[in-house]
Amino acid sequence: MGRSYFVDEAVGEYLSGLQAAPGSCVTGLLAGQSSPQRDFVVLAVQTPHRESEGQLKALKGVSPLDDIDVEWVTEHAKQVSRMLPGGLCVLGLFLVTPPELSKDAQNALKRLIFAVEKYIIKGRLWELSEEDVTDRVTLHICSKTKKLLCKTFDVKDPKSSAKPADWKYQTGISSSWPMLTCSVEVDLQIPVTGSSSDNTDKCMKDGLRRWAKQIEAAYCLINGRQALDDSELISGQAHVCSFQKKNPKTTNRQTLPARIFVSDEQSELGERSSALVQVCSGSMRVRGVVHCRAYIHNNKPKARHAAQAIKRDIINTVCSRVEMFLEDLCINEGSQKGLCSGQQALPRRVFAPMPISGLSVCDYMFPDESTADVAERLKEMLDCETPEEDIDTSLENNQLFSIISGFEITDSQDDDSSKHVSEIQAENHKIQKPPKYYAVGSGRYSSFMCGPCSSHCSPCHSHISTVFQLMEKAKMFV
């Protein structure tokens, strides 16, 4: 009575093609979509080599199983989760071992699957609902016989034991899965109390969580129809979007536009008779448009599951970017984080075709990065070669903003074909002239030229904090 995993043929090919050094193990992720009746696996990716890994450590007495870098596997799982659009997630793990280790493989898989799940859900802004499937799949492959052993663990229950599951190959599992899309305007004003960087993180998390609840509770239309109840998701007329024009393989796929409507209702503020006032040391504002995507299987999906998938993608994409930005800031600014003022671009979302299935994956591009960087990451994290021209950066426009006295955000409409150069000179009232910033826009490749180092880095990570500090000294910002 176990679960049934319907797996794309191409995943099978990938798994068969894995090379493991004799006596060693290969770990990897399995990704796809779960539904109450059955599960679909559309992607398998082996764990990339860690940079610090030189040769295989052949410590005496240490089994290769114990040598598995759990931390690295979980980190890889988290990175891959960020790259999956809505509806898709890391469903489980595979482990290739030589025959002599097969017996202990189950324990290793169990340890890994719980660790992976725990790490992936950390920092997530939405909770699993009653209906979400909490079974995760573990696939053991014997490197000699190529025999597959497929089991599931219920990650809600740490004491759960392995249950048998079916692993069936099929072609084109996801070729007709409808794709839900929408662009969502985000404008969150988040007060910051306290002054340490931990405070900033917590305030940001709290603010995002409140917004996430609004999105979860929001009214949703999919392809013009209400997506509330148990009615089936009826696919409307096929709408061919620009992405499909570039990738003819995907013309079978229907695109269903989603529309989201929120209310400012916050239950904790419900019955107040006076305003909530906090003394803040500052505030943070996240403002801009995010492009969202979700896939839903086509085995009689319910409209509300589709709505849930796109809503979770909306929440995830904003949360991921902020997380990535703050992680990056931590590296660059260190303990000074949270104290300076300024406007900085969050990484923007780009899409690329997924290996095998014709679905898309996404990545986030910092302003100083290019599609070459994205392609490199896709190679490392998803073990696939993606030609740079297949990476679609047109869905979210680059942020161009001028740094003048006070705060002004000029959202310019990027035009792929125009070259737009504007010199932005910071006005100075008193002290030294801050460095000049030039904006060079050429559609996909908008970047700033950084005064201090004249490199095309926008804004240059190593200099942005210095510049903003100078600006602050010059009383540039309120």
Add this chain to the structure above:
Amino acid sequence: MLQCDFIFRLKGILEFACQLDNPNGVQSQSTISKSFQDLRSKVTSKNIVFTVCNSPVLIWPNTGFQSSVESLTEASACGDILQWIESDDGGSKKSSKKKDKKKSGPTVVNMKLLFEVTEPAGNTAPSLIRVSTQQHCVKMPLPLDCALSVTTDERLETVCTGLVEALNKQLADMEEVVLQYRKGSSFLVPQPFHFQLPEPAGLITVVYPAGVPDSQLQAVREDLHRKFELPCDRPYLRRANAFHFPDAAYKDGYLRNPHIHLNPPNIEDAKLYLVQGVYSYHHYMQDHVDDNGWGCAYRSLQTICSWFQQQGYVETAVPTHTQIQQALVDVGDKEPRFVGSRQWIGSIEVQAVLNQLLGVTSKIMFVSQGSELATKGRELANHFQTEGTPVMIGGGVLAHTILGVVWSENTGQIRFLILDPHYTGGEDLQTITDKGWCGWKGPEFWDQNAYYNLCLPQRPKSI
């Protein structure tokens, strides 16, 4: 009575937020006004959407009227919306109530205010803007609530435009209230209340600051009474006077005005004189108090107290038997051991308690024999016309409440509308009206030989 067929009611929460550098500084007022201005822009933007509750209908009022349902266009009559609304009992379409049941008033169409976050104007990826100055961050949910009375042939588009205007006006009213009652960084939530005023004013909305009791809002009401040319001796605009929407249930579970479901007797040449406003039906066995056999006058008194509370004269809750008894001890009318006893009370005690607990004075009418009550038509008619309060009558061994009379000045024929506190069942309107626990009685209802005292409560002259 309302002449409209529909009330479109739009509710929603809009969060008011602003950052004040110095809450006591001169800049703060303009910062607050700016935030309200932003909210007004928000409700006139293309992103606002009205959703009709219990239906798949969505309307975009600010994009030249678009709806999610093809058959509802700008030319549609607003009544067309009914066919899309699922009623609470599961069935859709118009209600198929029995013909002889009186129409319960206009149909309420409930709508909710939402904002679309998809289909944005631009496509620029997000930025993070950080400000690090000390500020007071103020957040307050504004409980928007607009109502529009319309006739069935009014165009849906006109209704929606009207609702957008009403939202704008309400935000302006809220801004005024917020600024007026603000002290530094202490802001009171502005709350809208609807009132049904005599024509031509009709259904209006007033914004009051939360937490400020009616007693402190006297001057505001005086202004409004002048503005709407309302009589200055009776309340129309206290919070308790707020319009009760026909589709809303009363949370306390008591029946309101069961008499409206009855048809008055058809007496030639006679006129109808009824209690004005709203009361709750109080009777034996309610509130887990077993007062069967002794509590009838107490229950009639509770009915009268409920009237004064719901007309806005008092804010105190309807008193319990114990509180009634204690009040009589407090005025010296009874010994302390009276409290907790099952002793009866009469009209005089009712008058004393109304005075002690509610500050209400009452007239006492004495009738030496029950047969004389038939001759009191003029007095009772006058009472219901001028005061309009329920009347407690005690005599023989029983107490009742008189809610009105049908009386002919010419023939002297009279019928009494009686609310009987001796009913021991549940709040079942059907039983209460069918079995005459609330019903029209003739002069033979009274014990012809017993003497009766009537307590006629007088309306205080206040607003």
